[in-house]
Amino acid sequence: xxxxxxxxxxTPMLPVAREAYVDALGLxxxxxxxxxxxxxAKRMLxxxxxxxxxxxxxxxxxxxxxxxxxxxxxxxxxxxYWARQKDSARPVVLLPGGEHHATVDAVEWLERHxxxxxxxxxxxxxGRLAPSVLEEALSVHGASVALVTLLWANNEVGTVxxxxxxxxxxxxxxxxxxxxxxxAYGYVPIDFGAVGAALLSVSAHKIGGPVGVGALVVARRSxxxxxxHGGNQQRVRSGTQDxxxxxxxxxxxxxxxxxxxxxxxxxxxxxxxxxxxxxxxLVAGVRAAVPEAVLRGDPSPEGRLPGNAHFTxxxxxxxxxxxLLDMAGFSVSTGSACQAxxxxxxxxxxxxxxxxxxxxGALRFTLGHGTTEAEVDALVAALPAAYAAARKAxxxxxxV
Numbered sequence: 001x002x003x004x005x006x007x008x009x010x011t012p013m014l015p016v017a018r019e020a021y022v023d024a025l026g027l028x029x030x031x032x033x034x035x036x037x038x039x040x041a042k043r044m045l046x047x048x049x050x051x052x053x054x055x056x057x058x059x060x061x062x063x064x065x066x067x068x069x070x071x072x073x074x075x076x077x078x079x080x081y082w083a084r085q086k087d088s089a090r091p092v093v094l095l096p097g098g099e100h101h102a103t104v105d106a107v108e109w110l111e112r113h114x115x116x117x118x119x120x121x122x123x124x125x126x127g128r129l130a131p132s133v134l135e136e137a138l139s140v141h142g143a144s145v146a147l148v149t150l151l152w153a154n155n156e157v158g159t160v161x162x163x164x165x166x167x168x169x170x171x172x173x174x175x176x177x178x179x180x181x182x183x184a185y186g187y188v189p190i191d192f193g194a195v196g197a198a199l200l201s202v203s204a205h206k207i208g209g210p211v212g213v214g215a216l217v218v219a220r221r222s223x224x225x226x227x228x229h230g231g232n233q234q235r236v237r238s239g240t241q242d243x244x245x246x247x248x249x250x251x252x253x254x255x256x257x258x259x260x261x262x263x264x265x266x267x268x269x270x271x272x273x274x275x276x277x278x279x280x281x282l283v284a285g286v287r288a289a290v291p292e293a294v295l296r297g298d299p300s301p302e303g304r305l306p307g308n309a310h311f312t313x314x315x316x317x318x319x320x321x322x323x324l325l326d327m328a329g330f331s332v333s334t335g336s337a338c339q340a341x342x343x344x345x346x347x348x349x350x351x352x353x354x355x356x357x358x359x360x361g362a363l364r365f366t367l368g369h370g371t372t373e374a375e376v377d378a379l380v381a382a383l384p385a386a387y388a389a390a391r392k393a394x395x396x397x398x399x400v
Contacts (some may be wrong), residue, residue, distance in 0.1 A: 007368030021248030057191030097351030157297030158308025213245030285380030
């Protein structure tokens, strides 16, 4: 039986979410229709919106369902940028190094097609943006800044950002912040209202919901220019809404930790404590099995995602190690699944100042629902042989 340790790419659908999703697929009726079947669909949709909003510390009216994290990020970043140009030219977009490619590619598109001035802010060796760095950039560019966009937690190395402090800095300069919380959602408590950001993006399939549905949380005070135009079904997104997707999303969201760390259904805090213990077991096991391996991201348990353990293994390609572990029955990754198969060194590690030769040996292990101690121990036992074989293969020629 293969051991799945790539939950950051997608986590298996929870049985409760799958059941709710399949049941909702049998529903007939467009939620915008006024007949009884349409209104039944609308009721299910709005009840799901309420659940997702509660899991994020947001109001239901602030939750806009999308097709996933990438659309949410594109709508948030581009829509906010355009809205900020209406009363004054604000071409500057600030973002830390090592952001997800959904954000990086979106702002690069704005740079090519809309004349944006994209400024990448340096992060430290843990992948963290210091509030002082953001404050300095805002002091320099001031009224020219359209928005700041940043990760709540890095999807590759797992480092959690000081989001509340960063948003507070931007707020002092009157600059709105979009947060990519796709990797953080379900693994750290999120309270959108308390943090004070303008926008926040999440995706259902990272928390055990279905693929193809996500949400952009838009604060009541925020203005976003839509990417998609049509029937105005949602205030910044047109299109017939996916009731089944929203229902499956909500079923998974009921187990997400709220601001207190506990979910409405109970058990979220227990899950996260157990997951962090498994991560620490994995980290200790890898260090013992392969002493040369270097843990990347924040080494402190509270400073990284509870299910993330990211290492670089010197003298070998991460891809080689991945394939060898795959043959041994373990599913892991070298980084973001959105860049899987692309022969390049991780831009996250590069932003953190990791030398190219070291960055090429990256491997990410991510744990989630269903991961067991036995699976972690089995991986640790298989790792030395796989590492020895990967080192023997050495480095292949790569395009970087």
